[in-house]
Amino acid sequence: MSAPGPAPAPATPLATALARGPLILDGGLSNQLEAQGCELLDELWSARLLADEPRQIEAAHAAYVRAGAQVLITSSYQATYEGFDRRGVRRPEADALLRRSVELARLAAAGADREIWVAASVGPYGAMLADGSEYRGRYGLSVAELERFHRPRIETLAAAGPDVLALETVPDMDEARALLRAVEGCGVPVWLSYSVAGETTRAGQPLTDAFALAAEADQVIAVGVNCCEPHDADRAVEIATLATGKPVVVYPNSGEVWDAGTRSWRGRSTFSRDRVAAWRDAGARLIGGCCRVGPDRIAELAAVVGRHGAVGDEGGENR
Numbered sequence: 044m045s046a047p048g049p050a051p052a053p054a055t056p057l058a059t060a061l062a063r064g065p066l067i068l069d070g071g072l073s074n075q076l077e078a079q080g081c082e083l084l085d086e087l088w089s090a091r092l093l094a095d096e097p098r099q100i101e102a103a104h105a106a107y108v109r110a111g112a113q114v115l116i117t118s119s120y121q122a123t124y125e126g127f128d129r130r131g132v133r134r135p136e137a138d139a140l141l142r143r144s145v146e147l148a149r150l151a152a153a154g155a156d157r158e159i160w161v162a163a164s165v166g167p168y169g170a171m172l173a174d175g176s177e178y179r180g181r182y183g184l185s186v187a188e189l190e191r192f193h194r195p196r197i198e199t200l201a202a203a204g205p206d207v208l209a210l211e212t213v214p215d216m217d218e219a220r221a222l223l224r225a226v227e228g229c230g231v232p233v234w235l236s237y238s239v240a241g242e243t244t245r246a247g248q249p250l251t252d253a254f255a256l257a258a259e260a261d262q263v264i265a266v267g268v269n270c271c272e273p274h275d276a277d278r279a280v281e282i283a284t285l286a287t288g289k290p291v292v293v294y295p296n297s298g299e300v301w302d303a304g305t306r307s308w309r310g311r312s313t314f315s316r317d318r319v320a321a322w323r324d325a326g327a328r329l330i331g332g333c334c335r336v337g338p339d340r341i342a343e344l345a346a347v348v349g350r351h352g353a354v355g356d357e358g359g360e361n362r
Contacts, residue, residue, distance in 0.1 A: 049149030053158035057114075057206050058232060058264040060158070061290045061328040067345045068114045068162075068294050068331025069107035075337055076103050086173040087130065090122035093140040094132070097147055104151030110338035111345025113159060114329060115151060116209055117144040120166035121173070123196055138199055145203035162234070163205035165222065167213055168192055178238060178270075180214030180246035189221030197222075201229040208233040212270045215246030216253050223260055234265040234292045234329065239275050242282065250279055254286035267292035270333045273314045274298075277321065284326030291327045297335035308335060316343040323348065 053060075060066060073089050081099050085091045092100050100118045107115060119141055127137040145163055152159035168189055169177030176182060182189075200208060208231050210222045219235060226233050235257045238245050244253050257263040266287050268279040276295040283291045298313030314336055322330055330348065332340055 048153065049146055050152035050155065050159060052149075052204060052206060053160055055158055056232075057160050060160070061265065065323050065328045065330055065348050066113040066160075067111055067341060067348055068292070068329050069104070069112040069116055070110075070294075070332040070336035070338060070341045071296075071334045072100075072103055072116070072118055072120075074335050075106055076100070078337065079103060086121075087126055088121040088173070089118050090120070090126070090140075090144075091130075093118060093122060093143050093147075094136075097143060100144075101147045101151050104148050106338045107341055108151055108155050108159060110342040111349075112331065112341055113157065114162055114207075114331070115148040115159060116162045116211075117148050117164050117200075117205070119144040119196075119200060120164040120211070121170045123166075123171040123192075125192075126171050126173075141196065141199045142203040145200065145205050148205075160206040162207045162209040163200040163203065163231075164209045164211060165193065165197055165200065166211060167218055169214065170212070177212055177214055178245050180218060180244065182218075186217050186221045186224070189218055190224045193222055193225040197225050197229055201226075201231045205231060207231065207264065209236065210234065211236040212238045213244075214238055215244050216248050216256060217246075219253060219256050223256065223263070226262060232264045233262055234267070235263055236267050236269045236292050236294075237279075238270045239268050239279055240271070241275060242278055250282045251286050254283045257289070258287040263289065265290040265292040265329055267294075267327070267329070269294040271295050272298055273318060277318065280322050280325045280327050290329065291322075291325070292329035293322050293327045294329070294331040294333050294336075296333045297340075299335050314340060316340075316347050319344055319347045 148161040167177040257266045273295045299308040299310045
């Protein structure tokens with residue numbers, strides 16, 4: 044018997060689904076891959092596995108499907124032509140690896156008893172540098188230069204047929220402007236998600252201004268934050284709703300802190316299912332987790348959202 048093929052794209056556009064109520068995103072891909080025994084000490088991070096161990100990526104996506112995720116974010120966050128080139132991977136093969144990131148998510152969705160949407164991850168310029176600068180921004184490049192960097196990868200990912208492009212972990216407004224220009228005409232809706240500290244981008248710009256960049260962009264179907272402290276996400280959801288009126292996407296880290304010196308996580312998790320109702324009531328429609336948030340946490344979020352029902356449903360318990 045042959046293996047099942049990729050799941051077809053959902054019949055319901057993601058924007059339509061968001062209008063009906065909140066959806067559950069997946070969690071951190073890297074921590075699930077590590078839990079599966081994968082070694083990720085590489086500049087390409089999980090993108091290395093697109094070439095070396097693609098079935099591990101499919102298995103990680105499938106773990107989140109089993110946990111209740113309705114949207115899977117691909118392994119292309121750190122997959123760039125420049126990063127692949129440093130590893131001797133030339134353009135035709137890099138094209139295929141980017142397309143594979145979408146295919147693997149579709150494969151993981153095969154057989155699910157619900158619609159599963161695929162978000163093709165477009166990480167920031169700093170992710171390619173692999174030096175932590177995606178948490179600082181201000182790379183010394185112009186908006187035009189950043190647009191030229193992002194456009195080729197965006198075009199390849201868009202052609203692979205995802206349901207949405209996830210412009211994620213964006214540290215400053217200049218890169219957001221570049222990304223919004225780069226996606227014009229690609230034919231795929233997008234969400235724009237900043238990495239934040241308090242009520243500013245990582246580069247220090249007010250979130251009200253940062254979110255407002257996407258307010259009039261019809262292609263942007265959601266705005267929000269990811270890869271930040273859970274408590275920073277609380278206020279950011281409210282600001283994003285007020286600044287744009289669009290559905291909000293929120294998927295923070297666990298709250299633990301990465302120690303680059305020891306290459307280990309320290310502190311305790313502050314990611315709590317109790318925050319979900321507040322995020323939802325403030326306008327969040329895509330809710331999940333980022334670094335160190337695994338399938339067990341996503342299962343908890345799915346249970347909370349399922350119990351509350353869609354936005355506007357007054358049934359269920361109050362929090």
